[in-house]
Amino acid sequence: MDTLLDVRNLTVKFALRDSALTAVNNVSFTLNRGERLGLVGESGAGKSVTGFSIINLVSKPGFIADGSVWFDGRDLATLSQEEMRKVRGNRISMIFQDPMMTLNPVLTIGTQMVETVLAHRNVSKAEAEAIAMDKLRKVYINSPEKRLKQYPHEFSGGMRQRIVIAIALLTDPALIIADEPTTALDVTIQAEIMDLLLELCRTEDMGLILITHDLGVVSQVTQKVAVMYAGSIVELGETEQVCSNPQHPYTRGLIAALPEAATGSRLNQIPGSMPNLAEIPVGCAFNNRCELGKGACFTTVPQLERKQSGVFAACHELE
Amino acid sequence: MFAFIIRRVAQALLVMFVISIIGFGIKYSFGDPVREMVGMSVSAADREALRDQLGLNDPIVVQWTRFVDKALHGDLGRSFFYRKPATEVIMKKAPATLELVFCSALIILLVSIPAGIYAAVHPKSFLSRCLMGISIIGVSVPVFLTAILLIYIFAVELHWLPSYGRGETVQLWGFWDSGLVTLDGLKHLILPSIALSSIMLPLFIRLIRAEMKEVLQTEYVKFARAKGLTPWRVLMVHGFKNTLLPVITVGGVQIGIMIAYTILTETVFQWQGMGFMFIEAVERSDTSLLVAYLIFVGALFVTVNTVVDIIYGLVNPMVRVSGRK
Ligand SMILES: Nc1ncnc2c1ncn2[C@@H]1O[C@H](COP(=O)(O)OP(=O)(O)O)[C@@H](O)[C@H]1O
Ligand SMILES: [Mg+2]
Numbered sequence: 001m002d003t004l005l006d007v008r009n010l011t012v013k014f015a016l017r018d019s020a021l022t023a024v025n026n027v028s029f030t031l032n033r034g035e036r037l038g039l040v041g042e043s044g045a046g047k048s049v050t051g052f053s054i055i056n057l058v059s060k061p062g063f064i065a066d067g068s069v070w071f072d073g074r075d076l077a078t079l080s081q082e083e084m085r086k087v088r089g090n091r092i093s094m095i096f097q098d099p100m101m102t103l104n105p106v107l108t109i110g111t112q113m114v115e116t117v118l119a120h121r122n123v124s125k126a127e128a129e130a131i132a133m134d135k136l137r138k139v140y141i142n143s144p145e146k147r148l149k150q151y152p153h154e155f156s157g158g159m160r161q162r163i164v165i166a167i168a169l170l171t172d173p174a175l176i177i178a179d180e181p182t183t184a185l186d187v188t189i190q191a192e193i194m195d196l197l198l199e200l201c202r203t204e205d206m207g208l209i210l211i212t213h214d215l216g217v218v219s220q221v222t223q224k225v226a227v228m229y230a231g232s233i234v235e236l237g238e239t240e241q242v243c244s245n246p247q248h249p250y251t252r253g254l255i256a257a258l259p260e261a262a263t264g265s266r267l268n269q270i271p272g273s274m275p276n277l278a279e280i281p282v283g284c285a286f287n288n289r290c291e292l293g294k295g296a297c298f299t300t301v302p303q304l305e306r307k308q309s310g311v312f313a314a315c316h317e318l319e
Numbered sequence: 320m321f322a323f324i325i326r327r328v329a330q331a332l333l334v335m336f337v338i339s340i341i342g343f344g345i346k347y348s349f350g351d352p353v354r355e356m357v358g359m360s361v362s363a364a365d366r367e368a369l370r371d372q373l374g375l376n377d378p379i380v381v382q383w384t385r386f387v388d389k390a391l392h393g394d395l396g397r398s399f400f401y402r403k404p405a406t407e408v409i410m411k412k413a414p415a416t417l418e419l420v421f422c423s424a425l426i427i428l429l430v431s432i433p434a435g436i437y438a439a440v441h442p443k444s445f446l447s448r449c450l451m452g453i454s455i456i457g458v459s460v461p462v463f464l465t466a467i468l469l470i471y472i473f474a475v476e477l478h479w480l481p482s483y484g485r486g487e488t489v490q491l492w493g494f495w496d497s498g499l500v501t502l503d504g505l506k507h508l509i510l511p512s513i514a515l516s517s518i519m520l521p522l523f524i525r526l527i528r529a530e531m532k533e534v535l536q537t538e539y540v541k542f543a544r545a546k547g548l549t550p551w552r553v554l555m556v557h558g559f560k561n562t563l564l565p566v567i568t569v570g571g572v573q574i575g576i577m578i579a580y581t582i583l584t585e586t587v588f589q590w591q592g593m594g595f596m597f598i599e600a601v602e603r604s605d606t607s608l609l610v611a612y613l614i615f616v617g618a619l620f621v622t623v624n625t626v627v628d629i630i631y632g633l634v635n636p637m638v639r640v641s642g643r644k
């Protein structure tokens with residue numbers, strides 16, 4: 001299978017007054033054409049920053065300190081601003097978390113769709129509108145010609161997220177990065193939007209990086225999964241394998257904490273909380289919450305290695 | 320939208336109603352229309368007869384109604400000093416003031432928008448810091464001091480620009496004395512316009528910078544970037560269009576306040592406009608002219624504010640669409 005995206009040793013830092021916090025630490029993974037990867041982890045693990053750094057759009061004072069992002073045979077981390085602009089929203093689209101905030105309140109849906117097409121395609125406004133209406137139909141929004149004239153506040157949250165998805169589809173991208181696309185939505189429509197996204201990725205043969213903190217969703221939607229903890233990938237492998245036979249103690253904890261795995265009425269939460277970026281412990285970042293923690297865990301950072309089960313995990317105590 | 324406009328116009332009428340009461344109150348308490356007509360050398364009995372004849376002994380409400388009715392027909396009484404209808408005097412002076420306000424507003428718009436946006440995009444650059452520093456000074460120095468400084472530097476020391484008056488004017492459409500169409504008139508406009516804009520300009524730069532900075536942090540601006548739009552389009556269409564709403568609101572009020580500042584500016588520059596006329600009218604106790612000024616400026620203020628509100632409605636889809644329903 002041919003590789004669509006190859007992220008190698010990506011490191012993203014946030015510049016502080018006289019130091020730098022490492023939000024994404026030496027992250028590597030690959031994605032094949034049309035493949036779907038889940039990026040899971042607790043809030044603050046560095047998932048969003050990883051997603052944004054792929055399109056080189058980390059907000060200040062963040063910057064890509066090291067690594068490369070190979071896509072379409074080019075390293076995106078080294079492209080000029082203008083070259084990168086032509087990739088964003090064209091070959092790689094993003095879907096944001098909160099559709100109430102993603103759309104510009106003072107511009108019509110039509111304007112926000114047409115401008116995206118015009119930024120990347122040499123077509124007339126009428127042709128751009130035709131493309132926009134076609135994509136609105138794909139996300140099951142009826143009477144699209146009427147919708148184009150409406151403003152975001154005239155739509156519900158679920159409808160807005162459909163529109164955002166339609167915007168992501170406008171240029172037939174090879175990859176969509178969806179950052180918690182259902183977290184801000186009503187529980188009742190979360191599954192609906194996720195199903196739509198999955199269906200579109202299949203029919204349009206698009207790659208997907210699904211950022212979420214919900215391993216349950218990942219197991220339904222993706223083929224691969226990367227588990228992030230405090231800026232690093234701690235486990236990486238086929239979704240099925242990782243979910244059925246998790247290796248890293250953190251992944252095991254996450255799966256044990258899923259509602260389906262609840263014993264009785266209690267959820268099995270991992271004790272403690274993820275450390276702040278400025279207070280990551282020496283050695284393994286997870287050592288203060290881990291029941292396996294021994295000597296090396298407190299001195300040496302574990303590297304991501306292939307373990308016996310076939311998945312990659314960063315843990316000293318696993319064979 | 321239609322209902323919205325109706326509501327705004329109704330509010331404007333209410334404000335004008337209040338202004339008419341205040342204006343009438345001043346005139347009723349301080350004015351002496353008999354003096355305005357005949358001067359001081361008439362006997363008490365004759366005056367009383369004249370008062371009856373003029374309806375000055377009628378009930379207040381009747382007098383007020385008559386006052387409003389006349390005002391609506393453009394009759395705001397006679398100026399005792401100029402011996403002319405007050406409306407005529409004001410109409411003669413208004414173009415000078417309006418041109419001054421227009422030029423100041425133009426300076427404010429042309430400078431504050433690029434400066435505000437620049438300072439928001441590059442908050443840490445040297446130029447931005449300078450802009451912010453200068454704007455603090457601009458806000459805190461009183462207009463008359465700025466005016467005097469400008470005159471001292473550019474007129475007295477450098478001899479680049481004239482220090483007072485309107486210079487050469489040309490009458491347009493038979494009633495509008497314009498300084499905008501001659502080079503001399505334009506030269507005379509420069510210093511007063513800068514002085515008048517010196518308070519509002521820093522306010523606007525700061526306002527635009529603050530709003531723009533906030534908007535640039537929003538998710539929709541980040542999304543606009545993620546869509547691959549050009550930086551210019553992200554900044555102007557997604558960024559600036561959203562800062563426009565608060566800027567329009569504040570701007571409407573400030574333009575009104577600027578009319579008040581014209582009194583100071585016109586006095587320093589001996590600018591023959593309404594503000595200068597107002598000060599003279601106060602010195603001469605020309606009550607009719609004072610009241611006429613109050614009503615005219617009040618009407619101007621209310622009109623500008625109403626128009627600004629309606630523009631706000633046009634820019635803001637929330638108002639426009641909810642009004643449509
Ligand atoms: N603008 C910023 N300035 C400083 N630190 C930031 C900024 N944005 C994110 N971070 C840091 O990066 C870490 C990862 O954030 P993020 O990728 O948003 O986490 P999540 O996994 O919840 O998406 C956070 O812990 C935060 O401390
Ligand atoms: Mg996030």
